[in-house]
Amino acid sequence: MFCCPGCELAAAIIRGAGLERYYDEREAFPPRPEATVGGWTQVPVETLADGHAQVRLAIDGLRCASCVWVTEKVLERTPGVDSAMVSYATGRATLRWDPARTDLPALARRIAALGYRPRPLSEDSAPDRGLMLRMGVAVMAMIAIMGLYEGLYAGWWYGDIDPRFAALFRWLSLVIATPVTLWCAEPFFAGAWSGLRHRVLHMDLPIALGVAILYLHGLVTTILGQDGYLDSLAMLVALLLAGRVLESRGRRRAAEAASALVGAVPRTVRRVVTAPDGETERIESVPVSELRLDDRIDAGAGEELAADGVVVQGSAQVRMALVTGEARPIVVAPGDRVVAGALLLDGALTVAVEAVGQDTVVHRMAAELQAAQDRQLSPSSTDRIAPWFTAATLAAAILTCLGWWLAQGAGAAISRTVAVLVVACPCALALAQPLSAAAGLGAAARRGLLLRSGDALLRLGRVEVAGLDKTGTLTGGAVVVTDAGDAALRIAAGLERYSGHPIARAITTEAARRGIPLPAATEVRETPGAGITGVIDGVRWELRSGGPGVVELTTGRRPTLVADILLGDAIRPDTREVMTEIAELGLDITLLTGDHEDVGRKIAGQAGIGTVAAQVSPADKAEWIRARQARGREVLFVGDGLNDGPALAAADVGIAMAEGAASSVLVADGIISTGSLRPVVAGIHAARAAERAIRRSQMQSIAYNLISVAAAAAGLVNPLVAAVLMPLSSISVIWNAMRVEPAVRRAEVCRR
Amino acid sequence: MQAVIVLLPIVLGLGLVFAWLFILAARDGQFDDLDDPPKRMLHDD
Numbered sequence: 189m190f191c192c193p194g195c196e197l198a199a200a201i202i203r204g205a206g207l208e209r210y211y212d213e214r215e216a217f218p219p220r221p222e223a224t225v226g227g228w229t230q231v232p233v234e235t236l237a238d239g240h241a242q243v244r245l246a247i248d249g250l251r252c253a254s255c256v257w258v259t260e261k262v263l264e265r266t267p268g269v270d271s272a273m274v275s276y277a278t279g280r281a282t283l284r285w286d287p288a289r290t291d292l293p294a295l296a297r298r299i300a301a302l303g304y305r306p307r308p309l310s311e312d313s314a315p316d317r318g319l320m321l322r323m324g325v326a327v328m329a330m331i332a333i334m335g336l337y338e339g340l341y342a343g344w345w346y347g348d349i350d351p352r353f354a355a356l357f358r359w360l361s362l363v364i365a366t367p368v369t370l371w372c373a374e375p376f377f378a379g380a381w382s383g384l385r386h387r388v389l390h391m392d393l394p395i396a397l398g399v400a401i402l403y404l405h406g407l408v409t410t411i412l413g414q415d416g417y418l419d420s421l422a423m424l425v426a427l428l429l430a431g432r433v434l435e436s437r438g439r440r441r442a443a444e445a446a447s448a449l450v451g452a453v454p455r456t457v458r459r460v461v462t463a464p465d466g467e468t469e470r471i472e473s474v475p476v477s478e479l480r481l482d483d484r485i486d487a488g489a490g491e492e493l494a495a496d497g498v499v500v501q502g503s504a505q506v507r508m509a510l511v512t513g514e515a516r517p518i519v520v521a522p523g524d525r526v527v528a529g530a531l532l533l534d535g536a537l538t539v540a541v542e543a544v545g546q547d548t549v550v551h552r553m554a555a556e557l558q559a560a561q562d563r564q565l566s567p568s569s570t571d572r573i574a575p576w577f578t579a580a581t582l583a584a585a586i587l588t589c590l591g592w593w594l595a596q597g598a599g600a601a602i603s604r605t606v607a608v609l610v611v612a613c614p615c616a617l618a619l620a621q622p623l624s625a626a627a628g629l630g631a632a633a634r635r636g637l638l639l640r641s642g643d644a645l646l647r648l649g650r651v652e653v654a655g656l657d658k659t660g661t662l663t664g665g666a667v668v669v670t671d672a673g674d675a676a677l678r679i680a681a682g683l684e685r686y687s688g689h690p691i692a693r694a695i696t697t698e699a700a701r702r703g704i705p706l707p708a709a710t711e712v713r714e715t716p717g718a719g720i721t722g723v724i725d726g727v728r729w730e731l732r733s734g735g736p737g738v739v740e741l742t743t744g745r746r747p748t749l750v751a752d753i754l755l756g757d758a759i760r761p762d763t764r765e766v767m768t769e770i771a772e773l774g775l776d777i778t779l780l781t782g783d784h785e786d787v788g789r790k791i792a793g794q795a796g797i798g799t800v801a802a803q804v805s806p807a808d809k810a811e812w813i814r815a816r817q818a819r820g821r822e823v824l825f826v827g828d829g830l831n832d833g834p835a836l837a838a839a840d841v842g843i844a845m846a847e848g849a850a851s852s853v854l855v856a857d858g859i860i861s862t863g864s865l866r867p868v869v870a871g872i873h874a875a876r877a878a879e880r881a882i883r884r885s886q887m888q889s890i891a892y893n894l895i896s897v898a899a900a901a902a903g904l905v906n907p908l909v910a911a912v913l914m915p916l917s918s919i920s921v922i923w924n925a926m927r928v929e930p931a932v933r934r935a936e937v938c939r940r
Numbered sequence: 941m942q943a944v945i946v947l948l949p950i951v952l953g954l955g956l957v958f959a960w961l962f963i964l965a966a967r968d969g970q971f972d973d974l975d976d977p978p979k980r981m982l983h984d985d
Contacts, residue, residue: 320971324962332955353944437974 628878
């Protein structure tokens, strides 16, 4: 994309003369205010197995689906590029290329040449300040022009205003309207232009057309000494920009919430270095990126492993929920395999590194899922209306022009055709989707469900089938005591009171719930992975694992079993109620679990869910979803853990629990930030309310446009009528969007 | 007439000052994040 035809011509000439090699080969760049192209040589690039390079980067300035299309196509046609994938929802691109034939700086320049701004992903995403600036300036100009035009309109009632004042006010308004048209409304012109170039009609085109006609008409009438539509122009641009600002803010907030959760990966590791004498060892702290195969790293309690590998020394209980989705900790000893992202609950390990960074299990799974996610893209319902809308407007304008030309001549024809084009400007129609979706997203976010985009929200309103994961979703993921005697519990709680282990927490919490006072314990010693011993009331006790879900309390030198404490998953406190509400919203709920049928049935019974699919693998879950989609039903999936990733990506709407694995959060459409499933219900209410608001707004604005176009064609519209009528439809759209929040509140109250 | 001739430059000047202040604030990043700062003061560091 070029800033003007002149630049485009210049570029064509350079290309024609075969001079573009200069731009590929020069290394120094003059500073450019917008496109940051420098610094690309330092960006870390991933090298794939076949020797080709891959990188993920962010692209700013993608305005519409066609921007995505053109970027992909141009990159894919660049020699040396294997594939290019751009996601509109996240503004991110994945590029793969042959390093022998091209390089990253060249590709970045290529993107910048299209008019978009590529930047390395590590940089914090800079918010679009330009949009905010444009909106602020447009609002101030709107207030100023409205004040001036009010004076002019007053003259229609109280007798004509002094012509010198009228001229002054009109010219002043024109001066103020000029930057509004040329600068504030520039995003609409740019969007319409790129749409035209790629033969994609979207909402920007009728808007740009309307703004241009309003301004040109204002210019002509000001010169002729008549009132124009400049106040309507400023108001329109300001309202439309406000819609854009809202839309981009909602998108950014969700993206940031997701990336904040993903950022929690260890950045430095403790590497064990053997001194040259081959005996003494020391520990050095190095960044994860410097870790190499066969290095040995140390990790202690509470730390996450930074690489895949084999335990060479020590033992520990680790939680690998990130990969297996299994909340229950497992004990690892020398010779066992551990993966990056595994959390050490106690003990300490020395691990020989087998895979780092891009090669770790976690990373490979996350990368696949993200690629799947980026493919999803659907045009909004407004963009589907746009071509029809534009065609109808143009047809009405042509008919009006022809009709009046034949009846009364050129003068009447021109003024009425302009009036038709002015009132047909689809301000309200363009605002309907972003405003209502933003209101719905806000209503859902306030109730604990952060959705990535308005699209995801609207899909959530249409789902008919819900698949729910068990561990960490229906259940809190935490272990609870399901059966234990008071006396045994008292001793166990006394031993475990200083331990931070999840089982210890379950035991002390249960003791506190039953009001059992904690006894004093001495000589407490915890052996990672084995158990805990200590002396209470003069007797030595030992607490140790007795198989899955059982803790044994023993005493004596030759341990004799005193009591068993049974542990299990517990459903979240309000789960049953939430399930009933979801069912009442018309969704079929199924519990999907990798666990055994009995366990699944038990939890489903507690939660009030009828259908259970037990012993399903992560791939089976995704398959289960696709089977329902094949029958034309839209599927919601709620889960956590990376093993839910394929299901989250396959579902029409995938929602992850925030306390779940970071990588699953990346592929999900939404995140639940509270420890409950209630936000799902709120989200569905919000989605349906937003959908109704959008429908209502679109109907109203189309009806409004039909009436006002008819009035304009009949010659009944003048600048004052337009100034009163045009905000009316926008206000009705804003009103509809404002009713989303109360509608959600009503839906919640009705239920109780 | 005289009132307008005196008032108009004053009003325009005021408007331009406000526009300038707004642009400064926006460039400075004051509007980058409108959600978190009001909550951040409640966080314990």
